[in-house]
Amino acid sequence: MSTKHIVIIGGGIIGCTSAYYITHHPTFTSNNAVVTILEASSVAGGASGKAGGLVAKWAYPKELVDVTFAEHERLAREHNGKERWGFRYTGCGQWTGRGEDVVRDAGEMTSKTSLEKKEGLVSGKNTARRNTGLPDDLDWVKEDLTDAYEPMAGDGETAQVHPYQFTTSMCELAQEKGAKLVIGKASAINYSGSGASRSVSGVEYVNEAGSKEVIPASTVIVAAGPWTSTLLPSVPISGTRAHSITVRPTRPVSAYALFTEITLPRSSFRTSLGSPEIYARPNNEVYACSPGDGEPLPSSTKEVKVDQQVCEALFKQISAISSELRGEVTASQACYLPNVNSGPRGCPIVGEVDNAKDLIIAAGHTCWVSLSCTLRHCCGNL
Ligand SMILES: Cc1cc2nc3c(=O)[nH]c(=O)nc-3n(C[C@H](O)[C@H](O)[C@H](O)COP(=O)(O)OP(=O)(O)OC[C@H]3O[C@@H](n4cnc5c(N)ncnc54)[C@H](O)[C@@H]3O)c2cc1C
Incomplete structure (x- = not known):
């Protein structure tokens, strides 16, 4: 042969x-x-x-998700993904609230492109509000700054890998x-x-x-x-640049991925609204990313430009809703999301x-x- x-x-x-x-x-x-x-x-x-x-499970397109969520579970079982790549189930929700003054100024983005991750959610599903709705174990965002927390899916429907x-x-x-x-x-x-x-x-x-x-x-x-x-x-196919940071929190934090809408104080922020996604990870790390921008695609991953001001603004936004997230920034980075035009x-x-x-x-x-x-x-x- x-x-x-x-x-x-x-x-x-x-x-x-x-x-x-x-x-x-x-x-x-x-x-x-x-x-x-x-x-x-x-x-x-x-x-x-x-x-x-x-x-x-609520990601899209549904035809692929129906296969791949279970496949992630299988791969984690077969290759000890829990230890090897941090596979675990996580809480996930939409957090809406206010940021507080923390540190003075850093540059912020002017043109933002949503990464559209929440588009996979079925409207009205799992979105009932209960007072603020903040779960007891989500204790690393400030309760007094929270207007609403809406769980985005049921138990076992959201997981994560590093x-x-x-x-x-x-x-x-x-x-x-x-x-x-x-x-x-x-x-x-x-x-x-x-x-x-x-x-x-x-x-x-x-x-x-x-x-x-x-x-x-x-x-x-x-x-x-x-x-x-x-x-x-x-x-x-084209690319959209998006920035992200990782932070070592001041203490270990519970497993939640948050899609936020933060009203920011005009006194110390250039924009009035921030919408970072914040994901706690098992290795005492928290990941946060910003919406995308229009920076053209460079020739390779090594040439990707990181705008430090955007990363600083991201850190400032997540610090504005959580004392635990005011720890050490361990990475400031950017990458390109592949889009089908x-x-x-x-x-x-x-x-x-x-x-x-x-x-x-x-x-x-x-x-x-x-x-x-x-x-x-x-x-x-x-
Ligand atoms: C900020 C952000 C957050 C995200 N969060 C999530 C998430 O939570 N969950 C999720 O499922 N998805 C998420 N995504 C999407 C996900 O990261 C991408 O869909 C995925 O990584 C794309 O993988 P890829 O292998 O197609 O592309 P890439 O990761 O871009 O890999 C392409 C590779 O091809 C190489 N390459 C390019 N040209 C050549 C060449 N000529 N010769 C040889 N090699 C070449 C590059 O060097 C690169 O290593 C996120 C994306 C972004 C930007």
């Missing part, structure tokens, strides 16, 4: 879970299939390492089964044949030393996130493209990534 060469372009969550599922498929043997992950900078160096890591740990674990687990990781930036996909028999033959890339090389390929999966259209211009909201582009046999795209997962959707395509070809 001839050897199949499967090249996955992109070492984000989609590329790494693609490699995981292919190498863990019952029909996979590393003797007749070589799987290579080709990553331009570093595994999980983009959104897949800097996202919030929320996993929810996205960097999850993505790098998927890469390692694929490597344990024979996948190769190559650091290099894909510059072109080569083809052979024409018409109905046109198929991929290789991937050209620039290695870390700056030289051009080619990996032979019988299947190419393009999972380059917001950079996908730089390789496949006909694919309508047309078609149904929140639907990634998955499947064969560009009239080439065995050229598969898996990108555009917006603010809800759904593991890899390429399993059927790739394993069917083994």
Whole structure:
């Protein structure tokens, strides 16, 4: 049997879970299939390492969520995801209230693009208000600043992973089964044949030393996130920059993910409303992210510009509602959310493209990534 060469372009969550599922498929043997992950900078160096890591039954698109929530639970059981990538169930709600004066000024964003994560919620479901509704164990936001807390889903319907740990674990687990990781930036996909028999033959890339090389390929999966259209211009995917920070709280805090609407005092904030998402993580870390902005996509994850003023403003906003969140800032970062520019909201582009046999795209997962959707395509070809 001839050897199949499967090249996955992109070492984000989609590329790494693609490699995981292919190498863990019952029909996979590393003797007749070589799987290579080709990553331009570093595994999980983009959104897949800097996202919030929320996993929810109420996410969208529903067709993928119905499969992937249970799959996250299974992966965590099988590979000790609790320890390895911080898998756990979490409370989740919409917090509305006021911020208090904490520290003086930092720059704030002027143009904001919602990441639209809450769009998956069914209107009216689980949104009944009870006085302020603040749960007893959500004791790290100030009760006297709370106007309302609305739980966004029932028990067991929202979970979380540490996205960097999850993505790098998927890469390692694929490597344990024979996948190769190559650091290099894909510059072109080569083809052979024409018409109905046109198929991929290789991937050209620039290695870390700056030289051009080619990996032979019988299947190419393009999972380059917001950079996908730089390789496949006909694919309508773009990127939205979003900033985030991680904070070591002043004491361990309970497991909640909060979508906030904070009315900010004009005396010390440039904007009157802040809407950071705040996720407590198990490793004594709290993650917070801001809405997106219009900064153009740079050439790689390494070139992403971080506007420190936006990160400082984010810290100031979360500090304004919680003394516990006034701890040490452990990371100030930015990354690009992959968006599909047309078609149904929140639907990634998955499947064969560009009239080439065995050229598969898996990108555009917006603010809800759904593991890899390429399993059927790739394993069917083994
Ligand atoms: C602020 C923020 C918060 C988020 N929170 C959540 C959340 O809580 N839950 C959730 O499910 N989703 C969340 N998301 C969405 C999620 O992070 C993304 O949908 C997901 O990470 C996209 O993964 P990806 O592998 O497609 O892209 P990426 O993570 O961008 O990975 C693409 C990879 O391809 C590489 N690459 C690009 N071009 C080339 C090339 N030419 N050659 C080789 N490699 C290349 C890049 O270096 C990169 O490593 C969030 C996103 C943002 C921005």
